[in-house]
Amino acid sequence: MSIEEWSIQEIARAAGTTSRTLRHYGDVGLLAPSRVGSNGYRYYDRQSLVRLQRILLLRELGLGLPAIAEVLDGERDGAALAVHLEWLKAERDRIERQIASVTTTLRKLEGGEQIMAAEAFDGFDHTQYKDEVIERWGRDAYERGDRWWRSLSDEDKREFQQRQHDIAADFAKAYRQGRSADSDEVQAIANRQYDWVTAGWQGKRPTADQFSGLGQLYVDDRRFTEHYDRHGEGAAAFVRDAMAVYAERALR
Amino acid sequence: MSIEEWSIQEIARAAGTTSRTLRHYGDVGLLAPSRVGSNGYRYYDRQSLVRLQRILLLRELGLGLPAIAEVLDGERDGAALAVHLEWLKAERDRIERQIASVTTTLRKLEGGEQIMAAEAFDGFDHTQYKDEVIERWGRDAYERGDRWWRSLSDEDKREFQQRQHDIAADFAKAYRQGRSADSDEVQAIANRQYDWVTAGWQGKRPTADQFSGLGQLYVDDRRFTEHYDRHGEGAAAFVRDAMAVYAERALR
DNA sequence: GCTTGACCTTGACGTAGCGTCAACTTCTAT
DNA sequence: ATAGAAGTTGACGCTACGTCAAGGTCAAGC
CATH class of the missing domain: 1.10.1660.10 (Multidrug-efflux Transporter Regulator; Chain: A; Domain 2)
Structure with a gap:
């Protein structure tokens, strides 16, 4: 030694x-x-x-x-360390959020509540779009919609979201099968979409501009795009096109 | 559907x-x-x-x-979540410490310093034992020792720690081979240990009580115990015994 | 010189939670 | 009938080693 x-x-x-x-x-x-x-x-x-x-x-x-x-x-000693530092900070933030969530969940459990996902179907938690709704249609519209939504029974909520989910799946399926946006079949789905939106607006029927504008939003807003594209790449743009055609043909 | x-x-x-x-x-x-x-x-x-x-x-x-x-x-819903919450908090604290360390390291690197381990050999960073030293031998003793240590060249520091490392390894080896603490062979190692401690005290020779008390500390303080037991389970206690024998025979 | 025990080697499986082929079968629309 | 989408069961890959397993090497004691 x-x-x-x-x-x-x-x-x-x-x-x-x-x-x-x-x-x-x-x-x-x-x-x-x-x-x-x-x-x-x-x-x-x-x-x-x-x-x-x-x-x-x-x-x-x-x-x-x-x-x-x-x-x-490596020559650039610091670079890797700096990257790591950023990663560590992101990790810390993530864990902080988890701590907050677990704490909340524990409190709810102690209060006798059940563990529940925020929404029955992913992607259409309307509170998530609060800012966009207020910007486009005003605070009143958001609050009216919010009150309406909360007045629904769990079963009604679920059914409403299921409808949207089915519509999205059918749009995507038609897209995959090469239907064109102005085909009768696709326009029938667009009609269901129009009815669904009207229901969400508590019976107030969107104008042609409002409906096609909404379709454009589905492409512009990443969260909506993901909702539709989850059933197939390019589905959101297809939905927008179908809605635009529907607006011209059925709403003018 | x-x-x-x-x-x-x-x-x-x-x-x-x-x-x-x-x-x-x-x-x-x-x-x-x-x-x-x-x-x-x-x-x-x-x-x-x-x-x-x-x-x-x-x-x-x-x-x-x-x-x-x-x-x-499970029936006990909350239990698993509560455990997880504790784990999350521990994780957060660990990451906070890492962030602090990485930040320090980055600053040192920018200042032109090298990445260096705290000590050449693990387990004998004397600043780690500051409180024990002050309690046993007074603040003056700690500060004198600290000044002395810092006055050494890197090579001298390394050599000093290497000596301790070899002594520990030899103690453990003798223990594994079944030598008794009062055998000539082991007492020769204890003699090297005595010389090493004396050097660490800047030439002041420990009394019999001080030397055997130090041996006892190796068993009482987990950090020292680990240092010796790393070479074999029970080595720390063996070292204490050998030092006690040495104190009685050579220092009284 | 032989035994014993410590220490060394390579090889390979296991871990958490899936992602990602691969190879093959089934369903669906034209 | 046929193509394409979607389903199935394997099985490997990833992180950083821990943990056997099977077998070779070395130092110490008889």
Whole structure:
């Protein structure tokens, strides 16, 4: 010992890790032994030890092994670390949100409530679109709609969303099958969409401009686009086209 | 459609996940299809959909699949969530510490410093034992020791720690080989330990009580115990015994 | 010189939660 | 009848090692 060279166990103990980890670092090319005996034994020198300690230090900071290699071997040391710092901050924020959500959920459970998803169907939680609605149709319109929605029974809510879900699926299916937006079949679906929107507006019938404008929104707003495109890429644009044709033909 | 039963793709889209995930949940027993056709196709009903949505909700809170099963099926709903909340808080704290460390490291790098492990050998960063030293031997002793340590060259520091490392390894080896604490061989190692401590005290020779008391500390303080036991379970106690014998025989 | 035990090697599976082929069967629309 | 969409069951991949398993090597004691 003390001849400036150590076996795998010795260096592992000196640095506070395990021989398995050392072998792994050798496998992935992060830290090779300084010498390998004719019997296959790995030996490490002081340079290896220093590198190992740096590796372990960076590992404790939460960096992955490729990132560690980049920091230690790359020229631009700081870059990888800066990226990592941003990632850490995003992680912290995510966990903070989770803590808040779990706390809320726990309180609800203690109050006897059930665990429930916000909406029966994903993608049409209307409170999520509050700002857009107010901007387009005014605060009154939003509040009237909100009151109406909350007055519905759970079953009615579910059915209303199911209708939209079916409409979206049918639009996408027609699109996949190569129907054109002005075909009778697609226009029949657009008619169902018009009825659905009218129901959502508590019976007030959208004008041609309002209806085609709504279709345009489905393409412009990422959240709506995802809702429709989930059934097939390009579905949202197809829905917009179908709604525009419907507006011209049936609402003017 | 709308007959209260959906194919795997349909329910996946409705809930905002993938069919692969559904199959996985089936495999691990978290969510079975409500019906399986004679052709092997999986079908899900509304009850499945509700459960799926709860699963996805809990998943977003960061729970693992077994924990989700426990929350949804177990009687003690809250328990698993409460445990998870504690875990989340610990995670947040850990990430906060990492953020602080990475920030410090980045600043050092920008200042032109190298990434360096705190100490050449793990476990004997003396600043870590500041409180114990002050309590046992007074603030003056700590500050004298600290000044002395910082006056050493990097090479001297390394060598000093290497000496301790070798001593610990030799103690452990003797222990494994069944030597007794009062054997000549072990007492020779204890003598090296005495010289090492004396060097650390800047030449002031420990009394018998001080030396055996130090040995006792190695067993009482978890951090020291780990330092010695890393070379073998029970090594710390063996070192204490050897030091006690040495104190009686050589220092009285 | 032989045994024992510590230490070394390579190889391979397991972990969490699916993503992503691959190969094959079934359903649906034309 | 046929193409294309959608379904099925495998099986590998990913992170960073932990944890056997099977077998070779070395140092110490008889």
